[in-house]
Amino acid sequence: MKNSTAYLIIVMVVISLASGLVLALTYNFTIPSINEIAAREQEQAILAVIPGATKYETYESAPFPMYKGIDDSGSIKGVAYVIEGGGFQGIIKIMVGIDMQNQALTGIKILSHSETPGLGARITEDWFQSQFAGKSINDAFVARQDVEAITGATISTKAVSRLLKESIPNVVEQYKTLGGGK
Amino acid sequence: MELLLLFISQVLVNNFVLARFLGICPFLGVSKRTEVAFSMGLATTFVMTLSAIATWLVQNFILIPFGMQRFLQYVAFILIIASLVQFVEMFLKKTSPTLYQSLGIFLPLITTNCAILGLALLAALNEYSLIQSTIFGFGAGVGFTLAITAMAGIREHIEFSDIPAAFKGVPITLVTAAIMAMAFLGFSGLIPM
Amino acid sequence: MGATYEFYKGLWKENPVFRMVMGMCPTLAVTNAAINGVAMGLATAFVLVCSNIVVALIKTLIPSKVRIPAYVIIIATFVTIADLILAAYFPDIQKVLGLFIPLIVVNCVILARAEAFASKSNVRLSILDALGMGIGFTWALTLLGIIREILGMGSIFGISLFGEGYISWIIFILPPGAFLTLGLLIAFFNAFSKNKAEDSCCH
Numbered sequence: 359m360k361n362s363t364a365y366l367i368i369v370m371v372v373i374s375l376a377s378g379l380v381l382a383l384t385y386n387f388t389i390p391s392i393n394e395i396a397a398r399e400q401e402q403a404i405l406a407v408i409p410g411a412t413k414y415e416t417y418e419s420a421p422f423p424m425y426k427g428i429d430d431s432g433s434i435k436g437v438a439y440v441i442e443g444g445g446f447q448g449i450i451k452i453m454v455g456i457d458m459q460n461q462a463l464t465g466i467k468i469l470s471h472s473e474t475p476g477l478g479a480r481i482t483e484d485w486f487q488s489q490f491a492g493k494s495i496n497d498a499f500v501a502r503q504d505v506e507a508i509t510g511a512t513i514s515t516k517a518v519s520r521l522l523k524e525s526i527p528n529v530v531e532q533y534k535t536l537g538g539g540k
Numbered sequence: 541m542e543l544l545l546l547f548i549s550q551v552l553v554n555n556f557v558l559a560r561f562l563g564i565c566p567f568l569g570v571s572k573r574t575e576v577a578f579s580m581g582l583a584t585t586f587v588m589t590l591s592a593i594a595t596w597l598v599q600n601f602i603l604i605p606f607g608m609q610r611f612l613q614y615v616a617f618i619l620i621i622a623s624l625v626q627f628v629e630m631f632l633k634k635t636s637p638t639l640y641q642s643l644g645i646f647l648p649l650i651t652t653n654c655a656i657l658g659l660a661l662l663a664a665l666n667e668y669s670l671i672q673s674t675i676f677g678f679g680a681g682v683g684f685t686l687a688i689t690a691m692a693g694i695r696e697h698i699e700f701s702d703i704p705a706a707f708k709g710v711p712i713t714l715v716t717a718a719i720m721a722m723a724f725l726g727f728s729g730l731i732p733m
Numbered sequence: 734m735g736a737t738y739e740f741y742k743g744l745w746k747e748n749p750v751f752r753m754v755m756g757m758c759p760t761l762a763v764t765n766a767a768i769n770g771v772a773m774g775l776a777t778a779f780v781l782v783c784s785n786i787v788v789a790l791i792k793t794l795i796p797s798k799v800r801i802p803a804y805v806i807i808i809a810t811f812v813t814i815a816d817l818i819l820a821a822y823f824p825d826i827q828k829v830l831g832l833f834i835p836l837i838v839v840n841c842v843i844l845a846r847a848e849a850f851a852s853k854s855n856v857r858l859s860i861l862d863a864l865g866m867g868i869g870f871t872w873a874l875t876l877l878g879i880i881r882e883i884l885g886m887g888s889i890f891g892i893s894l895f896g897e898g899y900i901s902w903i904i905f906i907l908p909p910g911a912f913l914t915l916g917l918l919i920a921f922f923n924a925f926s927k928n929k930a931e932d933s934c935c936h
Contacts, residue, residue, distance in 0.1 A: 559908055561757075561762035563758070565757055611817065614816075615809040615813065651805075658836055665832070706923040709929060711920035711923065711930070714912045714916030715912070715917070717912040718910070718912035721907075
């Protein structure tokens with residue numbers, strides 16, 4: 359009886375169903391918190407790259423994630439967008455803030471990356487990220503000339519610079535087609 | 541071209557064993573003899589390529605459409621891999637007894653080889669297409685075969701070397717792996733992502 | 734060979750990392766910082782205890798032919814639970830450990846304890862066994878993490894030790910450093926212990 363095929367199948371089905379049930383319950387229990395964390399991280403990243411903004415709105419019709427940062431009085435402080443592309447070892451994802459009035463970057467924040475620990479991973483350090491704030495959007499973004507490079511991680515530095523340089527014209531274009539600050 | 545780069549990056553740059561730490565158990569455990577290590581590599585490459593395809597199908601036709609990929613992915617993937625290994629074992633036993641004799645003993649070990657599950661999860665994470673996943677699986681398998689065969693070649697020589705008693709066995713193997721990993725670091729940055 | 738022995742053996746005599754050489758993938762991959770070693774160890778210990786309890790409870794119901802797939806489903810279920818809980822309440826840890834959380838499923842320490850111990854013992858002994866092995870795994874990963882973080886970053890648990898002037902040996906937080914540190918540690922323990930580390934894992 360215990361080794362009959364029917365019994366084997368019943369046991370496996372019961373175990374699989376129990377597993378699925380337990381997991382579905384755990385998922386429903388934890389998903390609000392997981393979504394909340396994702397939303398909070400997104401908000402923090404947007405507000406971090408647009409100084410002065412206290413809340414944000416999403417450009418729903420933009421072809422890539424693009425947001426406008428708004429301050430308490432309701433005026434637009436800047437535009438933020440997410441760009442991702444290849445680094446030294448994997449994809450680098452960056453949140454970038456631009457002040458369209460002054461044609462300048464207001465800040466960048468590395469959202470995720472898989473660069474070498476201790477070398478390329480230092481792109482997340484404050485001194486590296488903060489050097490981009492205030493740069494003109496027409497800047498050449500040449501690593502080791504106008505972007506200070508990380509020792510031993512020139513390729514990661516170049517990757518970040520290249521991503522910025524390539525994406526900025528697109529965003530400016532999008533901003534115009536979406537009706538600018540309105 | 542892009543697929544060729546993906547293949548090379550899996551074999552050399554992001555070698556599963558030496559750069560990603562996947563499949564360390566067989567790498568340390570089944571690397572005493574070159575022929576055995578090579579057979580293990582072949583069996584793993586075979587299962588890796590198949591499971592890359594199978595898990596892609598399940599991910600894209602079952603898990604994602606039903607919105608279950610966040611909580612059923614691990615259970616589903618490991619079950620697919622376990623059944624696939626079982627199936628390959630039965631298939632080989634029936635169709636090719638010689639191949640079964642050389643690869644058969646490794647197949648049960650492959651289920652718990654984290655390289656296979658790691659491969660399925662990485663392919664899903666990177667949202668690879670079916671062709672990319674297949675190349676990814678095959679490249680990872682070839683990289684694994686390369687690493688384990690090279691390691692076995694070195695260990696055959698170490699066996700006759702005069703090394704301190706405390707280093708015999710696992711420690712010297714790990715130190716060898718460290719030097720191999722250092723050599724493979726030279727490949728990093730070879731392929732622009 | 735009482736109940737205390739079942740707990741205590743995992744700490745040193747049958748330590749999964751240094752003596753049995755099991756679960757090498759997470760051991761090498763996540764230990765580039767001490768805190769990662771602690772987190773990985775605790776997550777593994779959680780899965781180990783839970784799956785040992787369930788296996789010990791239902792061992793008589795599972796036919797031996799399908800016991801491995803059955804255990805694997807049980808383990809994968811607890812790993813997913815651990816992953817979801819970490820994502821919901823400790824998102825930073827979940828991000829750092831990343832891919833290696835789902836890979837706890839194929840950590841041979843867990844399947845080996847289910848197969849070699851929990852399937853043959855009662856619930857109380859299985860819990861003690863899992864706790865001992867879990868703590869043994871955790872301290873081993875923490876020690877590796879501490880050594881690699883000190884050498885590779887000049888810090889311990891993120892606290893800088895040597896000040897600005899320290900030139901860190903970055904190689905120690907890269908893959909070669911993982912193999913080297915573990916190899917030297919096992920050799921060190923071999924030199925001071927009667928029994929050598931097992932020659933291979935997961936057999």
